[in-house]
Amino acid sequence: MKPEAHNTGKKHAGRITLLSVLMVTVLLISFIIILPVVVYMRENKLLEKQKSQIDSLTTVSAAESMRDAAETLHALRFEDARLKAQIQLTRLDSIYLFINLVDSFVAIQIRGVTLRESKLSEFYVSSIFEHKRQSADIYEWMATPFVAHHSWSSFVKHPFKLKNAPKDTLEALQMKQDIMQPEPIDGYCRILFDRSILVKMNQIEKPSFDGRLLKLKYDFAFFYDMTKELLNALIHLESPPLRLTIDLHLPQNDIISMYRALPYNCSMTLVF
Amino acid sequence: MNIDSQQERVGNLPEEETISIPGQKSPSTRKPSIFISLLAGTVAIIVITVLLTVIADRFRDLFIALLPVKSAPAMTMTEKQYAKELQNQKRLIDSQKKKLKGFTPVQNYLIINSSENKIILMKGNKVLHEGLCSTGSYTVLKTSDGKEKWVFQTPRGMLRVQNKLVDPVWRMPDWAFIEEGLPVPPPFAAERYEYNVLGDYALDLGRGYLIHGTLYKRFLGMPVTHGCVRLGDQELKIVYDSLSIGSRVFIY
Structure with a gap:
């Protein structure tokens, strides 16, 4: 083969690789970003079909006051559904999470009693909530408390320390002398609830150096699980789930106290 | 050897050998170059997948933001029916809010x-007193043979005051001796009882x-602590005086 021919071959190989990478990227974008949204919107009837029904209805009813009444009634039914969920939780003997995005606070409660409340310095919610709020099944969706089934955190939930029984009084005395001081820890956690709700709690304080490393480890653990889930969906030719993310920013102490107080399969009620 | 004869020799060589000119890659590097392209492509796809997973939520949000939000769900009702339904719904919400309020201890x-x-x-939603305490150390004490273990953790949830005690006496459990490296005495031995170590009061x-x-x-x-809640003298007196048998204690 002549040198020019070899160079052309190399160029072709490069172009093919580039084209393949581009094609795979487009496919991945469709699979990871567009497909979950479309599937979720279809499954939850959040697409145009229902909108046209409402439009036709409002044209029939015509009056603007009727539209306002429909909106008010919707808001009241929404509130009623949320209260139903909260009342269900007050009957349980376990601590649950209460997120109120309207008054921007998060609290842990048990039997209707607020144990700790924290004002949110800022928060962010997925725009899908806006669509979900207007869906026809929103009342049933809200009336049942959300239940956590996975969580990740940059700090340990239960800081157990193992201690072997001393052989004699001398060893016992030595053990007593090294009482551990509480270590400063940074607070970041994510709790994944059913119905694909992901609650992220981030501390407002700047993390320490050790905290940054722990956060990196915690983020890695989360994204590792997410990538695993994604690949699993890809293998089974299913759409990856669409997460309804609630990103909360609050003080470190509040995050640690709340996260540690909540049981692994804690429940949650939400106002948005 | 003259130039002509050299050219003749080169002309007779197999094709592969003719391109081994200084400064030019040999054909044997062709395969690795394809391999490198494939490898680079695979790495690029992996990186893109990971990046997309990390930023997926943001991009999905951008995509969702492009979609129109529809108005309230359809309800086929007349104006009169709406008014009646609104009233009913308001009444229902009021009663539920009352129910929720009823959960706050009196x-x-x-x-x-x-x-x-x-x-x-x-008391209700009013703070009467705030103070420090000591709770469970989260220590797991294991005997040397590993047969027994104790977890020193304060239970979380709602408890009630079962009993109120004045000048409580501590009946030391087995772990108190094991932790001190002492032999465990019989269940009701005199050395199990310690006086004046639990303060003036205790709430069971x-x-x-x-x-x-x-x-x-x-x-x-x-x-x-080993699971109990320790208070300072002042706090203990206030708590003892404020709570009665049956009062709720919430631990989180």
Whole structure:
């Protein structure tokens, strides 16, 4: 083969690789970003079909006051559904999470009693909530408390320390002398609830150096699980789930106290 | 050898050899170059997948933001029906809010934060007193043979005051001897009973857990106990006086 021919071959190989990478990227974008949204919107009837029904209805009813009444009634039914969920939780003997995005606070409660409340310095919610709020099944969706089934955190939930029984009084005395001081820890956690709700709690304080490393480890653990889930969906030719993310920013102490107080399969009620 | 004869020799060589000119890659590097392209492509796809997973939520949000939000769900009703339904719904919400309010204890109650080792004495939504305490150390004590173990953790949830005690006496359990490296005495031996170590008062929360005083006041605000809640003398007096049998104690 002549040198020019070899160079052309190399160029072709490069172009093919580039084209393949581009094609795979487009496919991945469709699979990871567009497909979950479309599937979720279809499954939850959040697409145009229902909108046209409402439009036709409002044209029939015509009056603007009727539209306002429909909106008010919707808001009241929404509130009623949320209260139903909260009342269900007050009957349980376990601590649950209460997120109120309207008054921007998060609290842990048990039997209707607020144990700790924290004002949110800022928060962010997925725009899908806006669509979900207007869906026809929103009342049933809200009336049942959300239940956590996975969580990740940059700090340990239960800081157990193992201690072997001393052989004699001398060893016992030595053990007593090294009482551990509480270590400063940074607070970041994510709790994944059913119905694909992901609650992220981030501390407002700047993390320490050790905290940054722990956060990196915690983020890695989360994204590792997410990538695993994604690949699993890809293998089974299913759409990856669409997460309804609630990103909360609050003080470190509040995050640690709340996260540690909540049981692994804690429940949650939400106002948005 | 003259130039002509050299050219003749080159002309007779196999094709592969003719391109081994200095500064030019040999054909044997062709395969690795394709391999490198494939490898680069695979790495690029992996990186893109990971990046997309990391930023997927943001991009999905951008995509969702492009979609129109529809108005309230359709309800086929007349104006009169709407008015009636609105009234019913308001009444329903009011009754549910009342129900929720009913869950707040009427009696004084105590909230214990075992993460920060703090207590808050409450009446309704009003704070009566705040102070420090000591709760479970989260130590797991194991015997040398590994047959027995104890977890020194304060239970979380709602408990009630079962009993109120004055000048409580501590009946030391087995772990208290094992932890000190001492032999465990029989169940009702005299050395099991310790006087004046639990303070002036104790509130029994059931299952062996007490709210009591302490000799180790410097440890207040730290997780050092075997599961009980230790209070300073002043706090203990206030809590003892404010709570009665049946009062709720919330621990988180």
